[in-house]
Amino acid sequence: MSDVLFAAAKSCDPNTSHIFSGCPYPAPNIEDFIFKPIATVGGFEITKPMVLCVLAGAIVLTFFWFAFRKPKLVPKGAQNLGEMGILFVRDQILRPQLGKAGDRFLPYLVSLFFFIWIMNIMGIIPLIDFPSTSRIAYPLILALPVWITYVFLGMRHQGPIGYFKNMAVPAGAPWWILPLLSPIELFSNILVRPFTLTIRLFANMLSGHILLLVFGLASWYLFSASIGLLFSTASFVLTIILTLLEVLIQALQAFIFTTLAAFYFSDAMSAAH
Amino acid sequence: MLHLASSLPGQQPQNPLVPAWPELIIGFITFAIVFVALWKVLLPRATKMLAERSDAIEGGIERADAAQAEADATLAQYRAQLQEARHEAARMREEAREEGARIKAELRAEGEEQKRAIIESGNAQVRADRQQAFAALQAEVGALSVQLAGKIVGESLEDEARQRRIVDRFLADLESGSSAASGARASS
Numbered sequence: 169m170s171d172v173l174f175a176a177a178k179s180c181d182p183n184t185s186h187i188f189s190g191c192p193y194p195a196p197n198i199e200d201f202i203f204k205p206i207a208t209v210g211g212f213e214i215t216k217p218m219v220l221c222v223l224a225g226a227i228v229l230t231f232f233w234f235a236f237r238k239p240k241l242v243p244k245g246a247q248n249l250g251e252m253g254i255l256f257v258r259d260q261i262l263r264p265q266l267g268k269a270g271d272r273f274l275p276y277l278v279s280l281f282f283f284i285w286i287m288n289i290m291g292i293i294p295l296i297d298f299p300s301t302s303r304i305a306y307p308l309i310l311a312l313p314v315w316i317t318y319v320f321l322g323m324r325h326q327g328p329i330g331y332f333k334n335m336a337v338p339a340g341a342p343w344w345i346l347p348l349l350s351p352i353e354l355f356s357n358i359l360v361r362p363f364t365l366t367i368r369l370f371a372n373m374l375s376g377h378i379l380l381l382v383f384g385l386a387s388w389y390l391f392s393a394s395i396g397l398l399f400s401t402a403s404f405v406l407t408i409i410l411t412l413l414e415v416l417i418q419a420l421q422a423f424i425f426t427t428l429a430a431f432y433f434s435d436a437m438s439a440a441h
Numbered sequence: 442m443l444h445l446a447s448s449l450p451g452q453q454p455q456n457p458l459v460p461a462w463p464e465l466i467i468g469f470i471t472f473a474i475v476f477v478a479l480w481k482v483l484l485p486r487a488t489k490m491l492a493e494r495s496d497a498i499e500g501g502i503e504r505a506d507a508a509q510a511e512a513d514a515t516l517a518q519y520r521a522q523l524q525e526a527r528h529e530a531a532r533m534r535e536e537a538r539e540e541g542a543r544i545k546a547e548l549r550a551e552g553e554e555q556k557r558a559i560i561e562s563g564n565a566q567v568r569a570d571r572q573q574a575f576a577a578l579q580a581e582v583g584a585l586s587v588q589l590a591g592k593i594v595g596e597s598l599e600d601e602a603r604q605r606r607i608v609d610r611f612l613a614d615l616e617s618g619s620s621a622a623s624g625a626r627a628s629s
Contacts, residue, residue, distance in 0.1 A: 241494055300468075313472075
């Protein structure tokens, strides 16, 4: 039986196969996140996520360019929207963590939030349908500068030795627990933080994309003049509901990434833990 | 899995946790461009504009506050002036009333004085007239009495001295009788 299925699968095209045709359900997997190069420029292979990443950057830049090309005292249209975006990042992300003194981080946090958000949102835009952040390189390259800034700020504000001392010796911990606690604290503060920052965004986007694929593919696979139509419809409805959920998660993950960056900065700048 | 794997010949299945270098580079460059553009060009404009706007709004509020304070001060001043004017008016009314009362009292006193003077002078006049009448009557009554007495006794009293004595005695009697009568008149 499995031989038959296997043989059938070999000749099956996932774009046209439906239930009861002898072809298996083309379940999404990690291979769906690996793309063939669209073009090769001087040995450099360009893939869809790269194009989407650049596109996201271009969208963010274009938007803010239009918003603040000629800023007016009484804002209109794009400027209004741009100001809303900036003020959202400032008042909801930056100020709660860093206070008014942290306003110098505003460009960084605004860039982070909107760049991540636009990349995320591409996962539900028809015909694009892919969030670049579901490939680990993009969250990682965004988390690394955050981590570097975090360590740098910590050393500058607490001194290189004080920084490690503050981190390894939590306030109020009795001395005899330090041999056990200090390695954990150092490990968690210095190594785990950038890693979790990366993984959180990456895994959320990856799983969200897989989830949409599962039900999207299922609605197509189950679509036939049979009982499958019922399941197909259910699948389709679920796809729409999950898409709405994804909209929320995409914005939320961008928000969390930026908020955590702000939190790390403020953590590094306050001497005592 | 098979179909995708077979569709990508020559490419090793990637570990999703291992980042690809080209993507790291592209991601970094893109983000760097976005960040630098926002940091150096676009956000300064935005924050400058926001600051200017809040300045404008705060300035407007401050101006409104100043105008309000000025209006309040002016109102207070007007009220004070009005109060003062009322006090002044009341004071003037009071003064006028006192003045009026004083004038009335003075006039009354003056009137009393004049009345008293008129009465006094009337009295004096009456006394003088009476004196005068007495003096006039004194001679006349003397002559008439002598004449009458002469006629009654039928003979002329030649003796000048005797004549005078008789007249004087008569007048003295007359005077005592008339002063007693005038005293009785005054007491009534």
